[in-house]
Amino acid sequence: MRQFDSILVANRGEIAVRVIRGAQQQGYRAIAVYSEADSQAPHVKLADEAVLIGPAPVGESYLDMDRILAAAASTGAQAIHPGYGFLAENAAFSQACVDAGIVFIGPGPEAIEIMGNKAASKRRMLAAEVPCIPGYQGSDQSDAALLAAAENLGVPIMVKAAAGGGGRGMRLVQSLDEMPVAIASARSEAENAFGSGELILEKALIQPRHVEIQVFGDSQGNVIHFGERDCSVQRRHQKVVEEAPCPVMTPQLREAMGQAAVNAAESINYVGAGTVEFLLDAGGDFYFLEMNTRLQVEHPVTEMITGQDLVALQFKVAQGYSLPLTQEEVKLHGHAIEVRLYAEDPANDFLPATGTAHLWDPPAGEGIRVDHGLLQGQEISPFYDPMVAKIIAWGEDRDIARRRLLRALQKTSLLGVPSNRAFLIDVLGKEAFINGEATTAFIAENYPDSFGEPATAAVEQMAVGACLLYRSSIDQAALTVPACLPAMSGFKGTRAMRNHYRFGDQENPVDVYLEELSPDRYCVTIDERIINLQWIAAQQNEARVCIDQVQLDVRYAYPGYGQVSVQLRGELANLSNQLAFTGGADSAGGSGTIVAPMHGNLMEVFVGVGDRVKAGQDVAVIEAMKMEHRLSTPVTGIVTHVQASAGQQLASGALVLEISEQE
Structure with a gap:
């Protein structure tokens, strides 16, 4: 027996959270490791102890065996659980744990070594x-040997890296004429990804x-x-x-x-x-x-x-x-389905996305389980895998599990960073998936041109968005009223005005007009449609509203100045008020100070130090949410300082330039 009562978890994110929670439930002392980027991460806060092991890049932290073993030694950890990524399938790490007298919670190095190489494992x-x-997994890795084996197998053929996985070093060949290029590219990719250019060939199953x-x-x-x-x-x-x-x-x-x-x-x-x-x-x-x-x-x-x-x-x-x-005692009950929620942009070829999770509200309910390692307000880092959560649903049968999962995704809120939530909802609604007919060709067949652009915001979403921006501006204005002016509390001010917002893109703008009829009651006009909207109840990031006599829930967040994200009936719309960034003090961070109103790319600065500018003049343009927003100066004066330059990525509130006000 190899008794232990303390476990170090050599991983991060939802993986580490899952293992740490499981260890603590079994009475073990659970120890986390973390990089500088993860100092406030959930797995760090959950653990009994946590050890800093290096900077953000994985090669200098989570993949550094020496630092992890040192963390185990310093905390007295008797066992290491590698999670299910990073070092989990590293035979050298498994052996290093054995050599250090630490229990590796996983298979021995020999088993990892054999199965870690596709050629050796297949033999x-x-x-x-x-x-x-049928395929080729021989030791002769010359192009001639591979080409001869391919000719014997016949197409279609899969060319695969013998080491590693995840689709890297893998090519589908439909014609023997394609083999030389496929071999060269797969070998190069495999060498870069896994340090080994060894390849195997397999007859492709379609x-x-x-x-x-x-x-x-x-x-x-x-x-x-x-x-x-x-x-x-x-x-x-x-x-x-x-x-x-x-x-x-x-x-x-x-x-x-x-x-x-x-x-x-x-x-x-x-x-x-x-x-x-x-x-x-x-x-x-x-x-x-x-x-x-x-x-x-x-x-x-x-x-x-x-x-x-x-x-x-x-x-x-x-x-x-x-x-x-025993095997006979293993029983299966019901059906379960899991989806992976990623911070990625389906409309941009599913590229990983980074940003702040301004609102993170995972679902709950009968048969629902969520494994995640994300906190609201947390930055989603570019250094790690973009998966933020796994959402799982169980049901007595497959139809119940699928419906529960679909509803759970519609109730999930991740605002502030692009995600594949809408894509997952769409997948679960496809006829082939509903009927249990999906094969590995499912996505290629159903999404030949990727997932497409995000849906245009519904008028109800724009109406709610306008109300949210209006209510936020009223709240901000109330904070600036001096305490010595209580008599002004009844003054209607902008409440008596017809407030104008402009959503959509620059080519297809949508003008939205809002009037406050009474506290918490609004009339919103979009094109020729009039929407009556009532605020019933509200708390941080969520509200209950009534739209044309129908009550429903809204989730929302403010990613940046003039922006609001609205989730209504499970659909998300990211709205940006174009009028907030043109001709007025709203586009500046204060008198003479021009700041970035949101996260974005500074496309151009129109002025330089010493230039004279007039109030209302455009001084820069920033791109965010695929739209250009011009920043104008609210004052007349001389440009005294230019902090940012064209092409620079700016965070919301970052200084762009300063102007010395003059009469």
């Missing part, structure tokens, strides 16, 4: 009589399902499986939606695939949690793809249909205990 699987895709089996082994030689997960909905070989069980699974197929996965694990004396991945064709034949020697991101769906805590089970077998249940 081992063939020896264990695990069904494998439109298969990606099905994986959760296996678990103990040090007594027992190996069982916990059923399967269908991970077919993928983008660029990255999983987007996962579910358990697989919609087309039969008891006979589950038994055969489960036994193949157990055989694979037994062939390498596997201990701990692992995942054996297969491709399943339309005829019911399946083929070994790879084995991930760690817990998977999508493990919650397995936990929800089996009732097992897989992290707690990892702790148990890592101490030398045998598995507490």
Whole structure:
């Protein structure tokens, strides 16, 4: 037995939160590590102790084995859990833990080494009589050998990096004429990503399902499986939606695939949690793809249909205990579906996004689970994976699970940074997904031109947005009224005016006019439509409103000056009032001081030090939310200081230039 009562978690984000919480529930002292960028992160605050291990770049912090081992030594950690990223599949790190007398909560270095190389693992699987895709995994890596093997296999062919994963070093070849270029590019990418240019070839299966089996082994030689997960909905070989069980699974197929996965694990004396991945064709034949020697991101769906805590089970077998249940005792109940919520811009080819989570309100409800590591107000860093949360729903059957997950996503609020929330909602509503027919070709077939531009804001969203900007301006004005003027509290001021806002882009502006009829009651005119709106109740970032006799909830945030994000009926609109940035003191940060009203790119500065400017003159232009906003000076005077330059990324409130006011 290798008893331990303290665990260091060598990871970050929702991964670390999940493992730390699981450790504390089992009575272990949980220790976090963090980079300088993560000093206020949730996993740091949750842990019993936390150790700074370096600056933001992962190579200088979370991937630095020496710093992590030093953190374990300084805190007296007796075991290390690597999470399910970074060092989780690093054989050298597993061995370093063993050498340091620290329990590595995962498989031994030999198993990681074998399964970490696609060529070696495939040779081992063939020896264990695990069904494998026809291909080439030989040691001769010359172009001639690869081209000859490709000719024998016939197209289509997948060229794959033997080391690593995640779609890097992978190319689909439809014609043998494409092979030389595919080999060169895959080899180069593999060398850059994994330090090894070794390649394998596999016969490409067109439109298969990606099905994986959760296996678990103990040090007594027992190996069982916990059923399967269908991970077919993928983008660029990255999983987007996962579910358990697989919609087309039969008891006979589950038994055969489960036994193949157990055989694979037994062939390498596997201990701990692992995942054996297969491709399943339309005829019911399946083929070994790879084995991930760690817990998977999508493990919650397995936990929800089996009732097992897989992290707690990892702790148990890592101490030398045998598995507490047999294969016959593993039962599957209901259906679970998981989606990955990313900070990314679907309209811009799903590029990762950064920014401030001005509002983060994850969903809750019957059958809903959310694993995340994000705090409201937290900056989403460019240094790490853009996944911010996993949202999972369980139901008695697949239809209930899907509907619950769809509703949960509609109730999820992540404002201030682009996300794939709307894309996930759209995926769950596609007929092929509803019918359980999705294969690995699902996204390519349903989104041939990416996800497209964000939907145009609805008139109700613009009406609510105008009210929010108006109410915010009233609140700000109230803060500036001197305490010695209480008699002015009844003065209506702007309340008697018809307030004008302009949303949309510069080519398609939408003018919105708002009048306050009485406290909390408004009349909003958009084009020829008149909307009556009443504020029923409000608290920070959410409100209950009545629009034309219909009550509903609104979530909102103010990303920057003149901006408001409005989530209504599950749909999000990011609105920017164009009139807030032209010809007036609203575009300045104070008399003679011009600041960036929002996060954006400074496109041009029109003036220089010593230039004379007149009130209302445009002095700079900033691009934000794909729109150009001109900044004008509220005063006449001389430019005394220019702080920013064209092309610079500016944070909201950053100084652009200063003007010395003159008569």
